[in-house]
Amino acid sequence: TVYQVHVTTGDVLYAGTMNNVLIKLVGTDGESDQTLLYNKKGGFYQGSVSEGNSSVKCPVSLGKLVLIEVEKQKYSIFPEDDWFCSKIAVTTPDGDSVSFPCYRWLWDREKVVLMESTAKRVFDDSLPLAQYHREKELQSRQMEYRWSVYMEGIPQCLKADSPTSLPAAVRFSFKKSTEFAFNNSYGLAELKLKDFTECKQQWTKMEDIKRVFCTKRTEISAYVQEHWKEDAFFGYQFLNGVNPMVIKRCSKLPRNFPVTDDMVRPFLEPGTCLAAELQRGNIFLCDYKILEGLPTNAINQKQQYQAAPLCLLYKNAEDKLLPIAIQLNQQPGDLNPIFLPSDCEHDWLLAKMCVRSAEFCEHQLNSHLLRAHLLAEVFAMATLRTLPMVHPLYKLLIPHTRYTLQINHMARQVLISETGSFTQISSIGGAGISLMLKRALSSLTYSSLCLPSVPNFYYRDDGLRLWNIINKFVQGIVCHYYSSDMEVQKDSELQSWIREIFVHGFLERSIPQSFSKVEEVVKFVTMVIFTGSAQHAAVNSGQFDFGAWIPNNPFTMQRPLPTAKGNTSQNTILQTLPDINISVQGMSIFWVLSRTSSDFVALGVYPEEYFTESVPCKLIKKMQRKLKGLSEEIKERNAELKLPYPYLCPEEVENSVAI
Numbered sequence: 001t002v003y004q005v006h007v008t009t010g011d012v013l014y015a016g017t018m019n020n021v022l023i024k025l026v027g028t029d030g031e032s033d034q035t036l037l038y039n040k041k042g043g044f045y046q047g048s049v050s051e052g053n054s055s056v057k058c059p060v061s062l063g064k065l066v067l068i069e070v071e072k073q074k075y076s077i078f079p080e081d082d083w084f085c086s087k088i089a090v091t092t093p094d095g096d097s098v099s100f101p102c103y104r105w106l107w108d109r110e111k112v113v114l115m116e117s118t119a120k121r122v123f124d125d126s127l128p129l130a131q132y133h134r135e136k137e138l139q140s141r142q143m144e145y146r147w148s149v150y151m152e153g154i155p156q157c158l159k160a161d162s163p164t165s166l167p168a169a170v171r172f173s174f175k176k177s178t179e180f181a182f183n184n185s186y187g188l189a190e191l192k193l194k195d196f197t198e199c200k201q202q203w204t205k206m207e208d209i210k211r212v213f214c215t216k217r218t219e220i221s222a223y224v225q226e227h228w229k230e231d232a233f234f235g236y237q238f239l240n241g242v243n244p245m246v247i248k249r250c251s252k253l254p255r256n257f258p259v260t261d262d263m264v265r266p267f268l269e270p271g272t273c274l275a276a277e278l279q280r281g282n283i284f285l286c287d288y289k290i291l292e293g294l295p296t297n298a299i300n301q302k303q304q305y306q307a308a309p310l311c312l313l314y315k316n317a318e319d320k321l322l323p324i325a326i327q328l329n330q331q332p333g334d335l336n337p338i339f340l341p342s343d344c345e346h347d348w349l350l351a352k353m354c355v356r357s358a359e360f361c362e363h364q365l366n367s368h369l370l371r372a373h374l375l376a377e378v379f380a381m382a383t384l385r386t387l388p389m390v391h392p393l394y395k396l397l398i399p400h401t402r403y404t405l406q407i408n409h410m411a412r413q414v415l416i417s418e419t420g421s422f423t424q425i426s427s428i429g430g431a432g433i434s435l436m437l438k439r440a441l442s443s444l445t446y447s448s449l450c451l452p453s454v455p456n457f458y459y460r461d462d463g464l465r466l467w468n469i470i471n472k473f474v475q476g477i478v479c480h481y482y483s484s485d486m487e488v489q490k491d492s493e494l495q496s497w498i499r500e501i502f503v504h505g506f507l508e509r510s511i512p513q514s515f516s517k518v519e520e521v522v523k524f525v526t527m528v529i530f531t532g533s534a535q536h537a538a539v540n541s542g543q544f545d546f547g548a549w550i551p552n553n554p555f556t557m558q559r560p561l562p563t564a565k566g567n568t569s570q571n572t573i574l575q576t577l578p579d580i581n582i583s584v585q586g587m588s589i590f591w592v593l594s595r596t597s598s599d600f601v602a603l604g605v606y607p608e609e610y611f612t613e614s615v616p617c618k619l620i621k622k623m624q625r626k627l628k629g630l631s632e633e634i635k636e637r638n639a640e641l642k643l644p645y646p647y648l649c650p651e652e653v654e655n656s657v658a659i
């Protein structure tokens with residue numbers, strides 16, 4: 001009997017090899033000899049399928065093919081040459097094609113076992129040989145991917161010393177690592193702001209900020225510069241800015257925010273009052289209690305300040321969301337006045353800037369770092385440690401973990417470490433960051449990872465539709481593989497997956513610690529994919545758009561918060577902003593972090609074929625059609641908007657947390 005073998009080499013730089021590749025087929029009725037693959041082209045080239053007659057001959061049929069063993073060997077004088085194998089397809093004597101996904105690098109002296117591609121849960125694998133390899137695969141992954149505690153009280157992460165020590169399977173491609181330098185000089189050079197890095201003066205003219213800002217603008221950042229002082233735009237950003245996560249409908253004022261009807265009546269529609277509007281659901285609150293009393297930073301040898309404000313907003317008859325009262329700190333009192341839109345121009349503007357600076361901390365640390373990046377890492381780690389490649393959930397989730405481990409490792413080293421550039425420019429330094437993250441995790445709820453609901457909200461509209469598309473897809477896949485709750489309960493690998501996430505990620509809070517129903521799996525897995533794709537895009541992609549104009553995004557404040565009204569001028573506002581070199585540093589970070597990389601993979605695109613059966617493949621196609629339709633609709637809507645909301649347009653959403 002003769003088996004034909006076709007090998008596909010990955011389409012990544014240096015994937016090919018001139019070395020020898022040997023293969024052994026193992027079936028239910030026996031195994032072949034280890035056979036040298038013959039390739040007409042003399043080597044295995046990047047992005048190509050091997051050609052020619054690569055056959056494995058056996059005296060009798062091997063039965064049903066279960067797995068193959070692949071080995072790469074250096075050929076005589078050729079140097080060792082790593083090889084990235086995508087997949088191997090074997091045509092049986094009966095003419096069936098059997099696929100073995102690989103998607104990994106092979107080195108010399110390592111035999112790699114690849115299982116046949118049909119997705120199998122742990123109890124589907126009845127052959128002792130398959131069970132044995134399933135366990136061995138997990139054992140070796142658990143050695144390779146170890147949990148580590150970066151800071152007490154926040155999700156655990158991958159243990160690694162440097163980006164190059166990360167397992168090759170999760171590292172950036174050569175292309176991505178050359179074009180993505182996370183360092184200061186890179187962004188500053190692109191923004192042509194290098195000359196300002198030693199300039200620790202304060203800003204003295206708005207005109208100067210404009211000049212610096214103009215070196216690189218986007219359509220949206222230009223809009224922000226023009227409208228940043230307007231109340232309606234200030235309100236709009238809570239719904240459709242880079243952090244649409246804080247605003248809550250308010251039916252009763254918090255006790256520490258004593259806003260009276262007299263104070264705000266002038267800003268409501270005629271004939272109504274605060275109590276009535278609270279009841280109608282037209283009053284909203286942004287509360288930054290989480291920032292209260294955090295230690296603050298010293299920058300350029302100067303003490304910095306951080307508000308923990310409360311901001312009340314009103315949705316008027318035109319559906320505009322307008323701020324109507326701001327208190328800069330949590331404890332009410334004579335030295336903590338409630339600022340109103342009727343205060344003099346600069347008092348009110350500065351109060352709004354204090355809220356924007358609180359938004360910056362909340363956005364970057366809670367919404368972006370914790371809830372998108374760190375959680376995505378936890379999901380990636382649990383997937384790698386507890387699910388073998390043949391598990392349906394591995395096939396479903398692994399494309400949504402691309403680059404996450406490396407980007408997070410780099411962020412810990414160069415952004416949020418004690419000397420990291422983010423730590424250096426933010427109002428709260430290292431100690432503040434770690435306290436803030438702990439508070440954020442301990443107040444995080446499972447339901448808040450699924451979607452909120454507020455009016456006139458493109459984030460909510462687009463996000464909900466994306467959630468539903470992902471949910472239908474996940475439901476199709478999960479229900480295909482789990483036909484009853486009983487099967488969920490007895491899948492020990494699935495149970496260890498959620499257990500690892502519960503223990504190492506959520507530190508034994510907030511989420512289920514086991515699954516008993518199919519629908520629980522569907523909801524949780526939807527959340528995992530949504531978090532790493534759509535949610536991350538919503539809080540990541542607009543960083544430069546909304547953040548580059550520093551007055552709209554004062555990531556640190558250099559003057560004490562005002563304790564009375566009537567004392568703020570244009571000058572005090574400028575003196576409150578970060579120094580010039582700190583400002584350009586921030587612009588550079590936002591620039592680097594919101595660029596689209598050239599090997600971007602959009603949501604729902606699966607260049608790697610982990611699933612080969614017809615049901616999951618059809619579900620993927622169906623989801624892709626829906627995503628395309630949604631992209632068209634969002635683009636049409638955006639064309640009608642003065643300020644478009646592009647961040648959740650599916651073709652702009654990356655499949656994983658990769659930046």
Ligand SMILES: *[C@@H]1O[C@H](CO)[C@@H](O)[C@H](O)[C@H]1NC(C)=O
Pocket residue numbers: 178180181182183184185186
């Ligand atoms: C920053 O990245 C660029 C581009 O990769 C590199 O050439 C440069 O040496 C890096 N600089 C530092 C200080 O690491």
Ligand SMILES: *[C@@H]1O[C@H](CO)[C@@H](O)[C@H](O)[C@H]1NC(C)=O
Pocket residue numbers: 197198199200300424581582585
């Ligand atoms: C800002 O400039 C001062 C003085 O030249 C320098 O000591 C400091 O390191 C600079 N800060 C940054 C973040 O570039």
Ligand SMILES: *[C@@H]1O[C@H](CO)[C@@H](O)[C@H](O)[C@H]1NC(C)=O
Pocket residue numbers: 563564565567
């Ligand atoms: C206003 O500012 C001046 C000078 O900085 C200060 O002396 C005064 O106490 C301030 N007044 C109030 C009410 O804060």
Ligand SMILES: [Fe+2]
Pocket residue numbers: 368373536540593659
């Ligand atoms: Fe990000």
